Amino acid sequence: MPAGGKPTVRSRRLGAALKRLRLNALLDQEHAAEAVACSTAKISRIESGSVSARVGDVRVLLDLYEVEDASERALLEKLARESSKRGWWLDFEAGHPMREILGDFLSLESDATYIRTWHPLLVPALLQIPEYTRALTDVSPDVVEESAADLVVKVRQERRRIFEENSRRFAAVIWEPVVTGPMPDLAAHRAQLAHLIKMAKQPNVTIQVLPLSEWAAARVSPAFVGFSYASETSPEVVVHDTVSNCVILEDPDAMAGYVHAFDALRSAALTPNKSVSFIRGIMNGLAIENEEM
Template structure:
């Protein structure tokens, strides 16, 4: 059973895929249960992610469902093998919400990460000073020692990008660059880091200008994740006051994939965005406050 009795991101992804392939094969859960010599209840719990399928169960089910693509089969077998593996973030579980752990697990597995941020610099790009400032500003009281721990976790997440473990694209609304929510010194340090990280081959940073109009207000901040060699969106996360929501329904994924494409098309290109950020940084240095 996944840790804590709740579905993990990996067990849920596996279960969702098994359910979709079963339905495509026009089999019900009773028939699936017969294939693996188990109860219907077990199949239901496998598909909900509350228990993790064994590799042999995955193979038997995929055979029965007519799934022959070796890449798909390998992916699902790997999810079965590694769904219970302890990621580095679980060492910090006592300090983190379960939904935030899910977000980090998605980041860690992803081959493509895309983010839209109309207000704050994304966590994967934040300096420690910027992270501390925005965490302190949350409406809920957070003890100073926990703030320090959350900043360290945010820094640890950035290794995924720094080590080239995923292709990363961030689209920032112009306000993120020119209307800072932190003091001037912290913002200058932050802009410098964005420019530095943006030089990496696996990183693309674009700025959506005010001239794009109402498009910036079409959706709140979100992150999308892909787990294969192609950038097909397979999960989306959104933060709110109550935590982080994970979206996996096909219609949700299609909507957010389309939204990101529209934002990217309206944004400045990577080089023009870098020039814009350099201009904002230069202006801040010339007019310190």
């Protein structure tokens, strides 16, 4: 059974994929149960994610469903192997908001091989420096205690560390006010822009700035993060932030709209090279302003 006695994101993803492949193969649960010598009830629980499938059973089912793509097989076997894997965020106490609210999101993020994000207001979390994150917590009505603010910074920097070490593909489109908007701390503002320039030079990272004039494109969607896995280039999961939580969308039919939205944003945005030049110009302007003060 998945850790905690309830479906995990990994077990749900594995179960949904196995169900999709079974249906594509025009087989019913009885065929699957016979192949792995279990009951149809267990197949149902595997497909719902409430029971973890063993790697050996997954291989048998993939053979039955005639899945030959090596990367897809490797991904599903990895999900079976790690469906109960303990994430670093589980070190927080049971019931802790950081664990309850972000647990599923962090699991999706840690497994992703390609991350897309659109943000019209803030620097994406994986690109934030500690000073920028702390400036956000200082003005957030939801973070009132010093310890809570420290925790937000700590978690965000741990996410950033894991992201930078794994060299996953990352594409971000940010609206111009993210770069030009004033911050309480001028030094933190400049340091954050310098970090964006540094990250934009990484071979796996693409950062584009959407000009303020492209207001129509900026309204194609609220902020979102899309996650892709293995060789799949289209997002399999999309996440929206809310005031107190995040909404995880896994419906394949909904993904096409986000692909269209992100493509529209990238087309309207400055090229990656022009985006770096724009960010550098704003950063240098901040330096001049600082000297005049």
